[in-house]
Amino acid sequence: MASIKGSADVVVIGGGVIGLSIARALARRGVQDVCLLERGGLGAEASSAAGGMLLPQVEADGHDDFFALACRSRDLYPSLAAELHDETGVDVELDTTGTLYLALNEHDYEEIEQRYHWQTGAGLAVELLTSAAARELEPCVSESTFGALRFPNDIQVENRRLVTALANSVNALGVKTFTETTVEKLVTDAHRITGVQTSRGEISCRTAVLAAGTWSSFICPNPTITPVRGQMVCLESKPQLTRHVLFSPRGYLVPRHDGRLLAGSTGENAGFAKRVTAGGIASILREAHEISPAVASLPIVDTWAGLRPRAADGLPVLGPCGEIDGLFYATGHYRNGILLAPLTAELISEAIVAGTTSPLLAPFSPDRFSSQPVVSV
Numbered sequence: 001m002a003s004i005k006g007s008a009d010v011v012v013i014g015g016g017v018i019g020l021s022i023a024r025a026l027a028r029r030g031v032q033d034v035c036l037l038e039r040g041g042l043g044a045e046a047s048s049a050a051g052g053m054l055l056p057q058v059e060a061d062g063h064d065d066f067f068a069l070a071c072r073s074r075d076l077y078p079s080l081a082a083e084l085h086d087e088t089g090v091d092v093e094l095d096t097t098g099t100l101y102l103a104l105n106e107h108d109y110e111e112i113e114q115r116y117h118w119q120t121g122a123g124l125a126v127e128l129l130t131s132a133a134a135r136e137l138e139p140c141v142s143e144s145t146f147g148a149l150r151f152p153n154d155i156q157v158e159n160r161r162l163v164t165a166l167a168n169s170v171n172a173l174g175v176k177t178f179t180e181t182t183v184e185k186l187v188t189d190a191h192r193i194t195g196v197q198t199s200r201g202e203i204s205c206r207t208a209v210l211a212a213g214t215w216s217s218f219i220c221p222n223p224t225i226t227p228v229r230g231q232m233v234c235l236e237s238k239p240q241l242t243r244h245v246l247f248s249p250r251g252y253l254v255p256r257h258d259g260r261l262l263a264g265s266t267g268e269n270a271g272f273a274k275r276v277t278a279g280g281i282a283s284i285l286r287e288a289h290e291i292s293p294a295v296a297s298l299p300i301v302d303t304w305a306g307l308r309p310r311a312a313d314g315l316p317v318l319g320p321c322g323e324i325d326g327l328f329y330a331t332g333h334y335r336n337g338i339l340l341a342p343l344t345a346e347l348i349s350e351a352i353v354a355g356t357t358s359p360l361l362a363p364f365s366p367d368r369f370s371s372q373p374v375v376s377v
């Protein structure tokens, strides 16, 4: 493979939804020379494995910094989808039908009542449905349902189309993208980024963004990002079983426009083994069946697994690194990287271009973790 020695204004490490979104935002803010480096293919890891749900409200039991971040990012999606369509012609299938969160036992029902009360009290859009009303809305829902919350603003996007649209967009904006190119280490001089060493040569730069998802700690060991495996089962449902995303405390079903119905997922500490297992599939199908017994007759057309990038506290790691000038983190998005991509891109590109770090980023600073060295020597 040809050498890619050279220089860039900003190097983005990782071509998942986070790296692609940041590269696009930088180019749109006028950064001339953005270089995106991806070890494999663009978006081929967690960003393609995901369900594409944009659900800040569904599981939220209080107002905190993460909730604020997640809601703001979700609310950027309609304009992002429209822009990407104009720029690339790709429809990312943003589906604004909404989400039903089902209570399938008494304990679930207590949970949804509490959530309903705090969210209505906070002025958020949520409806409490009886079992009959939920089944009228989505007849496939289990007869055993105790009731449901309907979240009209918690929506979904087809994340693989999103990756395609972002890849086309960065290409059109002149971002230099190199796939099959592994960043082996950061090059620093007196606590400043001066470049990155890759499997195809060194690229000098004054700014680098770490967006390598689950593999971020191989480049910067602190903070530690660990993989949480999620398996998925893809069913075929023509006509589509449900219009809403159906969510329960134990599983979910996500309808796609083309008749695929995604059933998820698992949350496993299984290292970097990106495998589909019999136990994983069995548990997903059990939870899917609890939501809607109608899934029993649907054919399984695909299965896959992906690795969610998780920091020790489960929150994203965002913003400038206090120890190395010119290094920015955008990793640890765990279960919400699709949801958080638009706002992550806006805030990180603003921090790089304008040099101002939004107060929204402060709670997610990489510096919140202990003072182990950022770069191993």
Ligand SMILES: Cc1cc2nc3c(=O)[nH]c(=O)nc-3n(C[C@H](O)[C@H](O)[C@H](O)COP(=O)(O)OP(=O)(O)OC[C@H]3O[C@@H](n4cnc5c(N)ncnc54)[C@H](O)[C@@H]3O)c2cc1C
Pocket: 013, 014, 015, 016, 017, 018, 019, 037, 038, 039, 040, 041, 042, 043, 044, 045, 046, 047, 048, 049, 050, 051, 052, 053, 054, 181, 182, 183, 184, 211, 212, 213, 214, 215, 216, 218, 219, 229, 230, 231, 232, 264, 265, 305, 306, 307, 308, 309, 330, 331, 332, 333, 334, 335, 336, 337, 338, 339, 340
């Ligand atoms: C089953 C499942 C369901 C999910 N559902 C949802 C959902 O419904 N909604 C939601 O918001 N989120 C969901 N997620 C989480 C979401 O997928 C992730 O948070 C998000 O994709 C993280 O994006 P990323 O770009 O950081 O990581 P990735 O997509 O993993 O991208 C990181 C990229 O960096 C590259 N890379 C790694 N090391 C190097 C290196 N040294 N040099 C160059 N490149 C490198 C990798 O090859 C990879 O392409 C789900 C995840 C899973 C697994």
